[in-house]
Amino acid sequence: MPIIEVDQLGKSYGRTVAVSDVSFSVEPGEIFGILGPNGAGKTTTVECLVGLRRRDGGRVRVLGVDPDVDRATVRSHVGVQLQQAELPERITVTEALRLYSSFYPQPADWRELLDALGLAGAARTQFGRLSGGQQQRLSIALALIGNPQVAVLDELTTGLDPAARRETWQLIEQVRDRGVTIVLVTHFMPEADHLCDRLAVIDRGTVVALDTPAGLVGRLDAGQRMRFRPSRPIDDALLTDLPEVWSVTRRGAEVIVDGDAELITAVTATLARAGVVAERLRVEQASLDDAFIAVTRHDTRSEEGSR
Amino acid sequence: MTAIVASRRSAFGRLVRTEAVLFGRSAGMVLWTAVLPLIALIVIGSVHSLRRPSASLHGISYLDAYLPILMIFSLCMAAVNLLPPTLALYRERGILRRLSTTPVPPSRLLAAQALIYLTVALVVAVLMLVIAVAAYGVPLPHQLPGFVLSLLLIAAATTGIGLLIAALAPSAKAGNAMSFIAFFPLMFFAGLWIPRATMPHALRVVSDYTPLGAGVRTVQASIAGHWPPTAGLLVLLGWAVVACLLAARTFRWQ
Numbered sequence: 001m002p003i004i005e006v007d008q009l010g011k012s013y014g015r016t017v018a019v020s021d022v023s024f025s026v027e028p029g030e031i032f033g034i035l036g037p038n039g040a041g042k043t044t045t046v047e048c049l050v051g052l053r054r055r056d057g058g059r060v061r062v063l064g065v066d067p068d069v070d071r072a073t074v075r076s077h078v079g080v081q082l083q084q085a086e087l088p089e090r091i092t093v094t095e096a097l098r099l100y101s102s103f104y105p106q107p108a109d110w111r112e113l114l115d116a117l118g119l120a121g122a123a124r125t126q127f128g129r130l131s132g133g134q135q136q137r138l139s140i141a142l143a144l145i146g147n148p149q150v151a152v153l154d155e156l157t158t159g160l161d162p163a164a165r166r167e168t169w170q171l172i173e174q175v176r177d178r179g180v181t182i183v184l185v186t187h188f189m190p191e192a193d194h195l196c197d198r199l200a201v202i203d204r205g206t207v208v209a210l211d212t213p214a215g216l217v218g219r220l221d222a223g224q225r226m227r228f229r230p231s232r233p234i235d236d237a238l239l240t241d242l243p244e245v246w247s248v249t250r251r252g253a254e255v256i257v258d259g260d261a262e263l264i265t266a267v268t269a270t271l272a273r274a275g276v277v278a279e280r281l282r283v284e285q286a287s288l289d290d291a292f293i294a295v296t297r298h299d300t301r302s303e304e305g306s307r
Numbered sequence: 308m309t310a311i312v313a314s315r316r317s318a319f320g321r322l323v324r325t326e327a328v329l330f331g332r333s334a335g336m337v338l339w340t341a342v343l344p345l346i347a348l349i350v351i352g353s354v355h356s357l358r359r360p361s362a363s364l365h366g367i368s369y370l371d372a373y374l375p376i377l378m379i380f381s382l383c384m385a386a387v388n389l390l391p392p393t394l395a396l397y398r399e400r401g402i403l404r405r406l407s408t409t410p411v412p413p414s415r416l417l418a419a420q421a422l423i424y425l426t427v428a429l430v431v432a433v434l435m436l437v438i439a440v441a442a443y444g445v446p447l448p449h450q451l452p453g454f455v456l457s458l459l460l461i462a463a464a465t466t467g468i469g470l471l472i473a474a475l476a477p478s479a480k481a482g483n484a485m486s487f488i489a490f491f492p493l494m495f496f497a498g499l500w501i502p503r504a505t506m507p508h509a510l511r512v513v514s515d516y517t518p519l520g521a522g523v524r525t526v527q528a529s530i531a532g533h534w535p536p537t538a539g540l541l542v543l544l545g546w547a548v549v550a551c552l553l554a555a556r557t558f559r560w561q
Contacts, residue, residue, distance in 0.1 A: 050408055051408075052404070052407055052408065072410065075408060075409055075410045076410050078408075079408075080405075080408035082401060082404060082405055082408065084400075084401050085400075085401035085402070085404050085405040086400040086401055086402060086405075087400075087402060087405075088329050088397070088400075088402060090329050090332045090333065091325065091329060095325055095328070098321070098325075099321055099322065099325045100409065102317055102318045102321040102322075103318050103409045103410050103411040104409070104410060105410075142405070146409070146410075
């Protein structure tokens with residue numbers, strides 16, 4: 001049974017429609033990604049999930065309850081890490097953790113969280129003096145302090161350097177391994193690709209794709225590209241004759257071959273038969289980035305028509 | 308059920324304690340609400356001539372005139388000048404928003420903040436009274452219940468105004484400016500620059516209807532041994548109720 005169910009969620013602010021038709025469900029133990037360009041309605045969607053905003057339409061169930069009706073259940077069992085939610089400048093890490101743990105009926109051990117999030121060394125440091133990465137980890141710790149069944153993390157690694165980002169990802173996987181279901185809001189593709197079991201791509205208030213990261217990439221008919229330097233000169237025709245090959249271009253000594261999903265097998269077999277070695281071979285595939293661009297590409301004419 | 312109530316209570320206790328520690332860490336706030344008003348009292352009290360009845364104040368001394376004004380200064384500083392920017396900053400930084408996702412509603416943080424500022428200011432007011440009585444021979448208020456009631460109503464009125472500013476301020480910076488702008492007329496009519504006794508009649512009538520003018524009036528009366536004038540108490544109550552209601556209606560949590 002899904003732990004979160006969203007069915008045709010709608011929310012407007014005055015005349016501005018933020019979310020018009022969002023549906024998805026999240027299974028227990030999943031890391032579920034909500035992806036989308038800026039202003040697509042991601043944050044509004046999660047705000048409706050955690051009871052921060054009342055929806056205008058549709059049905060939402062979190063842990064079996066309606067967050068608009070039973071806010072208490074949602075607040076006790078869903079941990080939330082919000083975008084741009086800070087703490088008072090002068091509060092220390094320990095004080096913040098102890099304070100927030102007093103809010104929940106069955107809190108996690110804050111000392112354990114301090115260690116798990118690598119904040120033990122900064123326990124007595126004031127929030128204003130923490131590094132960006134430490135502030136972010138404290139924010140995650142506060143989302144986990146209530147021993148939640150679901151953790152909602154919005155723009156988790158924005159502003160972190162690559163090393164801190166990797167560490168945070170590891171952390172999220174550890175949290176999931178403890179049995180916490182995670183809803184991750186992001187617009188950063190490598191993060192979604194690395195962490196998410198499944199994801200919903202939201203664009204202009206509606207879900208435009210709902211799939212695994214690999215499934216989303218697989219939907220693209222983008223094909224593959226090989227680059228290599230042949231060990232001896234070859235004729236383009238050798239490759240262009242293959243049905244799997246779409247085009248062959250050359251850049252200096254390098255040959256670039258584009259083709260369909262079977263491209264690599266066909267080309268390597270042909271080269272082997274001709275006794276040519278493909279040196280410095282590189283294969284490029286469509287990424288989640290490409291898939292994301294493809295599903296959220298705006299048709300300018302329909303955009304004008306909808307205004 | 309009782310367990311939940313108990314845990315809520317301990318959560319509020321922890322919130323008050325944490326916010327009190329944060330208040331203590333901010334030197335500027337302690338300075339303005341507690342240290343400066345006390346120093347001002349000690350300076351006035353130490354000057355012999357200011358302790359003697361003055362003809363220009365219609366027979367009361369400058370010390371008598373300024374004691375209630377300084378008490379009110381401390382309350383006004385805390386509730387109108389320091390509380391709103393703090394709350395506006397808490398909103399701006401998303402601290403109230405973060406709290407909204409926990410089982411403890413952000414209104415508890417407002418309550419904790421108001422409680423701390425008021426406690427500090429009321430303790431300072433009592434300290435002033437103790438210093439004035441013990442060191443400078445000011446008589447204890449003959450009307451202690453009236454004195455306490457007046458102070459509590461002033462606290463309620465200033466807190467209401469502070470919360471209203473916090474509600475209306477679009478940002479912490481704006482909150483700061485609005486507090487600053489509100490502070491001067493409030494304290495002017497309280498008589499910080501021209502004591503009420505020396506105000507022209509028309510000005511004093513206006514002052515009677517301002518929260519702190521009414522406040523000084525009621526405190527002064529109770530120190531002098533009379534029950535505070537009902538009109539003054541009603542003016543304070545009115546400001547408190549109207550400001551609190553407006554604040555509750557307009558307050559944004561994010």
